[in-house]
Amino acid sequence: MQNEAVARLLENIAAALQLKAENIFRIRAYEEAARNIRFLKEDIAENWRQGRLTEVPGIGTSIAQKIGEFLQTGKSAYLQELCDGYPVAFLELLKIPGIGPRRAKLLYDHFHVTKLDDLADLARRQQIRQIRGMGPKTEEQLSRELARLGQRTQRLPLGIAWPLAERIASLLRNSPAVGQAEPAGSIRRRLETIGDIDILVASDRFAEIRKLIADLPLTKEILASGSTKITFLTAEDFQVDIRIVPQESWGAALQYFTGSKEHNVALRELAVQKGYKLSEYGIFEVESGRKVGGRTEAEVYELLGLTPIPPELREKRGEIAAAAAGSLPRLITLADVKGDFHVHSNYSDGNSSIAAMVESAIAHGYQYLAITDHSIGLGIARGINQEKAWRQWEEIRRLNKQYAPFRILSGVELEVRATGELDLSEELLAGFDFICASVHSGTRSDAERITKRMGSALRQHWVHVLNHPGGRLLNQRPPYEYHLDQLLQTAKETGKALEINGSYLRMDLDDSSARKAKEQGVLLSLGSDAHSVAGLDAMQLAVAIARRAWLEPADVLNTLPLAELLQWLEREKL
DNA sequence: GCCGTTTTCGGCCCGACTGTTTTCAGTCG
Numbered sequence: 085m086q087n088e089a090v091a092r093l094l095e096n097i098a099a100a101l102q103l104k105a106e107n108i109f110r111i112r113a114y115e116e117a118a119r120n121i122r123f124l125k126e127d128i129a130e131n132w133r134q135g136r137l138t139e140v141p142g143i144g145t146s147i148a149q150k151i152g153e154f155l156q157t158g159k160s161a162y163l164q165e166l167c168d169g170y171p172v173a174f175l176e177l178l179k180i181p182g183i184g185p186r187r188a189k190l191l192y193d194h195f196h197v198t199k200l201d202d203l204a205d206l207a208r209r210q211q212i213r214q215i216r217g218m219g220p221k222t223e224e225q226l227s228r229e230l231a232r233l234g235q236r237t238q239r240l241p242l243g244i245a246w247p248l249a250e251r252i253a254s255l256l257r258n259s260p261a262v263g264q265a266e267p268a269g270s271i272r273r274r275l276e277t278i279g280d281i282d283i284l285v286a287s288d289r290f291a292e293i294r295k296l297i298a299d300l301p302l303t304k305e306i307l308a309s310g311s312t313k314i315t316f317l318t319a320e321d322f323q324v325d326i327r328i329v330p331q332e333s334w335g336a337a338l339q340y341f342t343g344s345k346e347h348n349v350a351l352r353e354l355a356v357q358k359g360y361k362l363s364e365y366g367i368f369e370v371e372s373g374r375k376v377g378g379r380t381e382a383e384v385y386e387l388l389g390l391t392p393i394p395p396e397l398r399e400k401r402g403e404i405a406a407a408a409a410g411s412l413p414r415l416i417t418l419a420d421v422k423g424d425f426h427v428h429s430n431y432s433d434g435n436s437s438i439a440a441m442v443e444s445a446i447a448h449g450y451q452y453l454a455i456t457d458h459s460i461g462l463g464i465a466r467g468i469n470q471e472k473a474w475r476q477w478e479e480i481r482r483l484n485k486q487y488a489p490f491r492i493l494s495g496v497e498l499e500v501r502a503t504g505e506l507d508l509s510e511e512l513l514a515g516f517d518f519i520c521a522s523v524h525s526g527t528r529s530d531a532e533r534i535t536k537r538m539g540s541a542l543r544q545h546w547v548h549v550l551n552h553p554g555g556r557l558l559n560q561r562p563p564y565e566y567h568l569d570q571l572l573q574t575a576k577e578t579g580k581a582l583e584i585n586g587s588y589l590r591m592d593l594d595d596s597s598a599r600k601a602k603e604q605g606v607l608l609s610l611g612s613d614a615h616s617v618a619g620l621d622a623m624q625l626a627v628a629i630a631r632r633a634w635l636e637p638a639d640v641l642n643t644l645p646l647a648e649l650l651q652w653l654e655r656e657k658l
Numbered sequence: 659g660c661c662g663t664t665t666t667c668g669g670c671c672c673g674a675c676t677g678t679t680t681t682c683a684g685t686c687g
Contacts, residue, residue: 109670113659144660182676184685217684221677269687310675340672345687352671357664363672 085531085565086155087121087128093154093163094118094147099175100166102185117142119346123401125568125600129155174198181229182222190215204230239277240322241558243588243625246271249281252324255300256285261292263331268341272395274628276591277558280323284341286331293328333365336378339385340364346400347393354388354404362388396631401599413636418627420637422645423452424620425549426497426520426583426611431476432457432467434615438476438492439483444617446490451646454518455480456495456611459507468496470512477515491646493517493653497551500541502526502533513546517653520583520611522551523564531565538566539574548656549609549641550575552585554592568597575606579656581641582606584633586626587613598633608633609641 098114120142121128131137132155137148154160163172170192177188177197191197194215195206203226206212212223249267256265262285266272269282287293290311297303297314307323308315314326329337340348341364355362359370366378367387377383385392390407394415397403406412427441428434434441438455445453455476458467468476473496480494495518499507506513506521513519521541523534534555542550553571556563575582582601585592590613593601601608610630612622630640637643644652 107659110659112670116660142660146659182685186684217678219678225676308675312674341687343687348687349671356671361672365673 085127085129087124090128090151090154091118091121093150093160094121096172096175097150097160097163097166099178099185100163100170102178103170103175103189104166105185113142114147117147123596125596171198176200177203180226182225187218190218200230239279239559240281241588242271242274242276242278242591242628243622245278245281245322246274248318248322249283249324252281252300252302253283256283256293256296256326259292259296261289261296262287264334266338268327268338269325269343272342273344273398274396274632276594276629280325282325282327282341284334284338285326285328286334286337287328288330290328293326297326329364333378335380335383336362336366337364339381342395342398344399347398347403350400350404351384351388354390358388360387394631396628397634399632413634415631416627416635416637416640416643417631418624419449420640420643421450421610421623421627423450423454423642423649424448424612424614424623425454425495425518425609425642426456426551426585427453427614427620428457428497429455431455431472436617438479440617441614441620442483442487442490442492444620446487448620448623450490452491452493452649454493454495454520456497456518456520459496459498467499468508470509473508473512473515489646491650495519497522498541498547499524500537502529502537506541506544506547510546516546518548519546520549520551521547523555531567534564535567535570538571542571542574542578542580547580548653549581549583549611551583551611552587552590552592552613553582554594554597556592556594557589558591560589563592563594568600572601572604572606575601576604579607581609583609583611584626584629585611585613586622586624586629587619588622588625591625591629593629593633595629595632598629598635602633602635602639607641608635608639 094114095118098111101111101114120140124140131140132152137143137151138145150160150162174192177183177191178185191203197203197206207223207227210223212218212226213220249271253265253267256262264286266284267282268284270278271281285293294309294314297316298306302318304317304319306314306316312328316324318324327341352362355367361368361370366375367384368375377387382392390404391410391412393403393407393412424445429436429438429441442453460467460469477494480492484492494516496516498519498521500521500523501507523538538550538553541547554563582593584598598608608630610623610626612620612626614620614622
């Protein structure tokens with residue numbers, strides 16, 4: 085799969101075009117094409133072989149030709165030509181906040197800077213301020229950014245950033261100076277990882293808010309403080325941006341600061357077509373300049389002739405056309421989820437008893453819970469063998485009487501061996517109510533092998549769900565190289581479900597894969613992968629992905645009420 | 659360079675902040 089490499093090529097071309105001060109729209113075209121290739125779940129090389137490159141949005145004949153050359157030769161004459169006189173590594177400079185094309189070019193022309201180290205050195209020797217147009221302040225800022233870049237933590241997983249943002253918002257709401265406060269930006273869109281934490285505040289008492297933030301126990305340092313924005317670092321070095329707007333602009337501002345950028349651009353274009361101007365302050369009639377809306381988000385969308393679009397869909401992936409046609413999906417919510425299909429107890433590597441997990445599931449409003457401890461194959465987890473399985477079934481029988489009508493399903497998370505075989509006997513498997521299967525090893529084997537391995541797990545009669553099919557761990561391990569299309573085909577043929585795992589480090593399937601699964605008619609299932617009572621809350625993250633994947637309740641197995649789920653499981657046994 | 663229920667040519671979002679300026683360019687989101 086060379087999609088990532090192709091996307092980078094196009095981004096490099098876009099960057100090089102910036103240095104040449106090329107037409108901004110040509111630059112945007114390359115960036116847009118790169119973005120769309122990242123979203124694409126098919127192999128771009130396959131598209132190219134079939135001569136279907138220009139069917140990808142944002143790719144026309146010119147960009148298609150450049151992609152073709154790159155796929156064939158691994159190089160791009162066009163990029164080389166653009167970089168003529170500049171080393172390609174020089175494009176690195178553009179990644180530093182505060183350096184755009186103009187300054188990058190200035191730095192190169194004056195000092196032949198090509199590496200970040202060179203730049204740090206120049207800043208230390210106070211050489212940068214010699215350049216006309218760049219003074220001591222700029223030099224200091226660059227020094228700071230370079231230092232931060234060195235120790236920059238990776239993007240924060242949503243599971244960390246979201247609760248933190250809610251906590252800060254709730255602290256702000258406690259102040260009489262604050263009307264409303266909500267996390268915005270990518271947190272509100274439930275993107276799987278977050279750069280900076282954005283929080284929107286409605287207030288006209290800026291000074292009080294500034295003091296409030298300075299006094300928060302979790303504030304380490306205030307980085308910047310303009311008239312509408314305060315930026316600070318938390319004790320853990322996470323960056324938080326607080327935006328302050330007047331109450332009457334709340335809706336337009338929330339819309340604007342939620343993004344995504346691409347969604348907002350498209351919305352503004354639509355506004356222009358309809359004779360409006362849209363900004364974070366509201367929606368205005370162009371002719372009269374009169375403000376016609378902006379107190380609420382819904383108002384903004386409705387004035388543009390759109391059904392209000394849930395934040396999770398605002399990625400410019402077809403949501404605007406759907407909203408215009410009134411055909412947005414009725415997205416799944418946490419309340420639609422009737423049970424959890426992936427939890428561990430102290431029978432394997434969980435740290436709570438089955439009874440405790442059940443009590444928590446009941447408190448979450450569920451009707452059922454599958455206890456899916458690891459099978460023996462995963463050595464580290466003290467997994468389920470025959471003797472343990474019998475003991476666990478006995479306990480579950482007893483607890484089912486105690487907690488009726490709530491239903492505990494005896495389950496297991498099976499290891500899928502490298503051969504595709506499962507690691508418990510057929511006879512034993514037949515005794516479980518619910519079986520999911522996982523790959524936990526050989527994560528770097530080639531795409532053919534791992535796809536085949538997962539596929540053969542799905543074809544095993546007793547398996548209901550394939551867990552975390554992508555195999556990634558955020559910030560730790562990239563997803564498997566595997567053929568999503570093939571896997572989806574197998575899932576469809578067998579009628580088995582693919583899991584969306586809500587564990588904050590997994591978030592797997594990811595949103596665009598899950599969306600593709602839905603489009604192919606593949607069933608999904610949601611699991612928290614809880615290893616403790618508190619872990620059940622991770623269902624929120626699974627639902628977040630499901631919503632970003634446009635899933636409706638009918639697409640997800642565990643939205644079925646208990647009776648219907650039992651029927652489904654019964655049919656699967658045949 | 660892409661794209662099309664007003665267009666196959668002429669569009670392609672909008673505003674804030676910062677620093678270094680004597681009125682604005684560069685960068686960002």
